[in-house]
Amino acid sequence: MAENGLNILLAEDDPNFGIVLKDYLELHDYHVTLSQDGCQAITAFRKGKFDLCILDVMMPGKDGFTLAREIKKLDTETPLIFLTAKSMKEDMLEGFRIGADDYITKPFDSEVLLYKIKAIMHRKSGAQVAEKPEVTEYSIGQYRFQYKLRLLHLNGETHKLSPKESELLRLLCQRLNDVMPREEALLRIWQEDSYFTARSMDVYIAKLRKYLREDPSVEIINIHGQGYRLCVHNGVML
Template sequence: MATVLLVEDEAALALIVQDSLAVRGFRVQHAADGEQGLRLFREHAPDIVVADVMLPRLDGFALAEQVRRENPTVPIIFLTARSQPADVVRGFELGGNDYLKKPFSMDELVVRIRALLGRAALAPPAPAASPELLRIGRYEFAYAQQKLRLAEAEVQLTNREAELLKRLHDQRNQVLERSAVLRELWGDDHFFNGRSLDVFVTRLRRYLRADPEVQILNIRGIGYKLLC
């Protein structure tokens, strides 16, 4: 039985979601604010997190950011009435896997939960930590530690930044297909995930800009190419 951590401060909605998930075979832990949600996450290690964005004490974005620091793989679904593209992109940048706008149907939420749990179950195990340093121009990329170094300067990458840079490195001087990256790292290649990927590529370009011999090119309609 999969455990869902539901973090929702609207009591009536939370009760409906809890009951609906319970009758569909899920175990549900409910928190009414972000701080309680983080505490329950640490205590119960849920299989998936479903969190409102507008929460008291610790909002959903801050909650997701902390969850991602502690667990890079647990699926996260945001529930929110906010639908501005910037909000959606930020949610994906922080490690969210899906974004469901209020009001929503319970059937749609359940389908999305099951889809994400299915992907998590099929995902390959994380690679063992390794001291290997990858070279990207003048940079050293410590993939296992998610760190990018140039001389004395060091950037601590997020999990998704490190995974994207690793794929670019492995396909260096060749085209990395956009759709493949979106399916592997975001779960699917719909529009909002594509916007989030563009943001991550822009960040990596900024991290690598001290070496003019390193470039990440857009290959229109196909993907990206790391030149180094």
């Protein structure tokens, strides 16, 4: 689960840019629903609950302005950020008239978008949004895992993990008894999803299985075509 806990609706008709932006936001712990046109986006908005919407202005079928008006009819409080390849004053004014909280002209610095999201959510709450404390220690069956120190403890013995082993085990812990998607781990840790990085991750999974084999209640299961699941049978992760 994303640490920020914010759900973002992203409406962007350029599939390549949309996927890149979605992955970037998810790497910063936001939940992102990507829609490739305005019709898909308004359907998603009706079905889900979103804390913020990022809308491309120029989309086929239903443009960003029309989409924004429909969103505002359903929920006047949801913040809106418009994305556009044009910097025309008339378009910007139209966006703000509809109720836009911000307006970003492509191309833009993705880091700037992150700060704009945080600023908007800060204004909406009326106070600085307190971030949840980072979890750095996990209990995995009989094991104790210290993520920051990269240490795995069992019965008085300690094993030092490599940086990638530690990052991978943390992702598995964050989804205890649930699937850790292969693509997410590859993008977060290796910054690339390819055949070779996937094979490398398989090697690291095998190493983690070796480290965790002393507790029979703990196992890492391969979920074919999806990823891996760290399971603790009759155990609780703290």
